[in-house]
Amino acid sequence: MGSGRQTGFVMGKIPPETLLRAVYTNLGKRDKRVLVGPGIGRDSAAVKQDGTILVFTADPITGTPSHIGQHSVEINANDIATTGARPKWYMCTILLPVGTREDSLREITREIHETAKRLGIAVVGGHTEATPGLDRPIISGFMVGETRGRVLSAENGRPGDRILLTKTVGLEGTAILARDKAALLKKKGVPEGLLKLARSYQEQISVVEEALLTAKLKGVHALHDPTEGGVLNGLWEMAEASGLGIEVWAEKIPVAPATNVICLTLGLDPLKLMSSGTLLLAVEPSRRSAVQKALQKTHVRLTEVGRLTSRNTGRVLVKHERRQSLRAVSQDELYKLA
Incomplete structure (x- = not known):
């Protein structure tokens, strides 16, 4: 399709x-x-x-x-x-x-x-x-x-790198849906207080501060900001750019409560929803704590959600203890409501 x-x-x-x-x-x-x-x-x-x-x-x-x-x-x-x-x-x-x-x-x-x-x-x-x-x-x-320093790219990931994720997923898509589909969401019973919270996610869309901070750190091999197709598409793009396999742990991917409610109400998958505001990092395992410490002063949440592997191991999404193929997302969930 x-x-x-x-x-x-x-x-x-x-x-x-x-x-x-x-x-x-x-x-x-x-x-x-x-x-x-x-x-x-x-x-x-x-x-x-x-x-x-x-x-x-x-x-x-x-x-x-x-x-x-x-x-x-x-x-x-x-x-x-x-x-x-x-x-x-x-x-x-x-x-x-x-x-x-x-x-x-x-x-x-x-x-x-x-x-x-x-x-x-x-x-x-x-x-x-x-x-x-x-x-x-x-x-x-x-x-x-x-x-004047090094230039990072999504293609610089290495086998064994841990995939770290900042904030929560679907921030941009959640804010857009809370604005543009407010009447529909209210009709389906979503309270105005939750919609107001969701609209405030607009102020979390920038990753400039955390990206510039972590780009300087030893052991950070690649950065990527997932946009259309959500975090799953961003993870697939990281693996594809690096020519590697990947294992992603779906249950560990953080979803904010307002994102979860809006997606459940509209029948959307938050892991495939526009995710500007989230930053993906491919990090040498021994440097994970250093990245965590560096981000503490920004008060940005950091979660480990997967790892890069050799290409021959495939690209896998582990969900409810079942392994399934991770593929490029053909269309962002936001556009299903267009």
């Missing part, structure tokens, strides 16, 4: 096998300064430039019409920070439905300004237009970061 080869794509990310066939085979001129180029699980590119390393990323916000300015800056900054680079410069294209009023545009740009200022990022340009055929605003962000 949704491979796109014989049928059209479903809403969401293009499947990995299609990217390999139709995208990664068309990459223009080779440049020896490119340190990290496109690939499965690679959210950013890295290029050597005059004694420094520039890191680039691009991401649209299409899953919600609300708070898209904040989402855009934070999601792009997360991708930069998981390489160990500091997010520095942001641009975007804002496409508005014809007839949009100025105050709606001003709200988007105000969110961009405030979020960028909080994260120490300069807004350096972009493009804005009213576009025929749209029923909601669409924003596509582009960000550049900078580092």
Whole structure:
């Protein structure tokens, strides 16, 4: 379903096998300064430039019409920070439905300004237009970061690494559902107090602080922020990028109470729900306690949820003591309600 080869794509990310066939085979001129180029699980590119390393990323916000300015800056900054680079410069294209009023545009740009200022990022340009055929605003962000140190990538995991996870899963998706599906959730009996708590998860979406902190630590081999397809897709991407197997312990993956209630009410799987705000780390086993200690001052929860293995052992999700194959998630749970 949704491979796109014989049928059209479903809403969401293009499947990995299609990217390999139709995208990664068309990459223009080779440049020896490119340190990290496109690939499965690679959210950013890295290029050597005059004694420094520039890191680039691009991401649209299409899953919600609300708070898209904040989402855009934070999601792009997360991708930069998981390489160990500091997010520095942001641009975007804002496409508005014809007839949009100025105050709606001003709200988007105000969110961009405030979020960028909080994260120490300069807004350096972009493009804005009213576009025929749209029923909601669409924003596509582009960000550049900078580092003089090592560049981490999801592909740097090693066999035996423990997979650590920060916070809880499904934070972004929970906040979006509590805003955009509030009427439906209230009709199904979810109280306003829980919806208010769920909407507050919006303020946990940034992983910049914990990513920049842990990227410097010895024994941290790879970082990845799971977005579309949730934590299970992020874990699969880590294994795929590293060319390794993985064993994931489903019962150990933390799910916040509000996420659990909303997903149960709507019949969704929280492990396959947009999870910006969660950071995945591949860490040498002997360095786990050092990572835990470093994160204590940020008050960020840290949970061990699996381990990387050799490729020939496969990719396995252990759930209720049963072992099942871990595969790429074909569509985020959020889009099932679109």
